[in-house]
Amino acid sequence: MNRETIVEELKALQDAICAALEQEDGSAKFEEELWDREGGGGGRTRIIRHGAVIEKGGVNFSAVHGQLPEVLVKELKLESADFFATGVSIVIHPNNPHVPIIHMNIRYFEAGQGEWWFGGGIDLTPHYIIAEQAQWFHEQLKNVCDQYDESYYPKFKKWADDYFFIKHRNETRGIGGVFFDRLNDKSGRSKYEIHDYWLNLGNTFVPIYVHLMSINKSKSFTQTEKNWQLIRRGRYVEFNLVYDRGTKFGLETNGRIESILMSLPELASWQYNYIPESHSFEEQTAQLLRKNFDWIGWSK
Amino acid sequence: MNRETIVEELKALQDAICAALEQEDGSAKFEEELWDREGGGGGRTRIIRHGAVIEKGGVNFSAVHGQLPEVLVKELKLESADFFATGVSIVIHPNNPHVPIIHMNIRYFEAGQGEWWFGGGIDLTPHYIIAEQAQWFHEQLKNVCDQYDESYYPKFKKWADDYFFIKHRNETRGIGGVFFDRLNDKSGRSKYEIHDYWLNLGNTFVPIYVHLMSINKSKSFTQTEKNWQLIRRGRYVEFNLVYDRGTKFGLETNGRIESILMSLPELASWQYNYIPESHSFEEQTAQLLRKNFDWIGWSK
DSSP states (O other), X not given: OOHHHHHHHHHHHHHHHHHHHHHHHOSOOOEEEEEEOTTSEEEEEEEEESOSSEEEEEEEEEEEEEEOOHHHHHHTTOSOSEEEEEXXXXXXXXXXXXXXXXXXXXXXXXXXXXXXXXXXXXXXXXXXXOHHHHHHHHHHHHHHHHTTOTTHHHHHHHHHHHHSEEGGGTEESSSEEEXXXXXXXGGSSOHHHHHHHXXXXXXXXXXXXXXXXXXXXXXXXXXXXXXXXHHHHHHHHHHHHHTOHHHHHHHHTTOOHHHHGGGSOSEEEOOTTOOOOTTOHHHHHHHHOOTTXXXXXXXX | OOHHHHXXXXXXXXXXXXXHHHHHHOSOOOEEEEEEOTTSEEEEEEEEESOSSEEEEXXXXXXXXXXXXXXXXXXXXXXXXXXXXXXXXXXXEESSXXXXXXXXXXXXXXXXXXXXXXXXXXXXXXXXXXHHHHHHHHHHHHHHHHTTXXXXXXXXXXXXXXXXXXXXXXXXXXXXXXXXXXXXXXXXXXXXXXXXXXXXXXXHHHHHXXXXXXXXXXXXXXXXXXXXXXXXXXXXXXXXXXXXXXXXXXXXXXXXXXXXXXXXXSEEEOOTTOOXXXXXHHHHHHHHXXXXXXXXXXXX
């Protein structure tokens, strides 16, 4: 479980995810760009565009090291500015508003002498929330969590609710998922166990999203539904630029800007004071964008 | 020059600007929403949409008062949390990529016992930079400034360059303009003089933008030019959500979210690693997005 092993696992995960997404999309292929970071390390940015299912998506791997800026050392309460960070980051924006946006990030971090932790999460942003799919999505995450620790799902589900929250809109970004950070052996679990859980969560991405693509991608949609998708994407942009810590970390450490902002959609819309029609599917979705909702226990 | 007078002047300015924009647009009318702020005060939000020239624009007046959050009191280095703030804020996003985006904000602020200042600015974001128009725009601003103080234009032009800068892209938002803040009698000018300059700057908005609308609105444009406009708007969104202090102030003081974010365009685009064609008009514009460029002295 040294750095090198983890880096190889993440690269293999990136390969597997790209292959599965290309296959389910059926049309577009990932383009790859290799980049080096001036302060140390680099990455493999992979972007897929204008596919049959995916309008714009990125599956990025990076492994960077060097010295953190003082402001981050303080914020992260680290003893040293030396750091190593590696991870895989994914955001997929589909063409069809009935296919949800998905985001995953799994990361491993080392600082100074001997400090280490794992972090990560998967969360879903359906433009239209469908009860059975929301339930199914959360069940998949709970299943992975429960294999390791029954406290993980409730704890990390709440963490996602709190994290993926657009304060100025008083709404969640989507239906959440799981999110955790700084998980290490102080939690009572060994590095071996945590690593295994973390990698397994990463491996859950493909079966989850391929299923959601597959069951939704052929649905027809109207202009109103497309418009609503663009508005939801606008909120996604607001979250990522105003609150997302990964984006801020990237901007503050002079990361590769095109890789950091690959999470932004091809097209987004802001319409002044847009209010969905009463009793519409759009209104129903908007009303469900709240914290602490029990998606698994939810039955319509 | 008490609060009440300034409030009336700003309301009259809002009226005049809305009337002039409606006339030059020739099709759409402003819709008004009156709102109250929970902590004190309120505003008149006016939005124009889907016009012949303007795709989306806002001309907002507000006058709010109450207690600033502690974090802002510190940031602004104030002696007291009591505040009063009034201003007019404008952002106009046109349909035609050959018409520039414009922004103006003029504001008056009071804090605690007797502290006061004026602030404001006008800046232009052409999707395509045309030498004569950039020169003309800056000349208009310089003319107003020079009537009061010859140090204003160079000082406030530099301030705009530094302020409207997208650090993570290493580019300016547009061609800048003038920007100033906390201008009061410590500057050596009386409140009367500063107020007069400030109001005159506000009055320059109509002749400037009506001219720029009028000479550009009938130009034909291609799909490539429309696409470039959407990308430039994406950068506008990045600036406003990541750096703009007015936006942050609004979000942190629980301002009316639809009024604060009226600055965001109807439609914006992010395309991975978009690089304009060599020697294209797009490339030429991108290369001009830099600080400390002498727009007035520039001759092609």
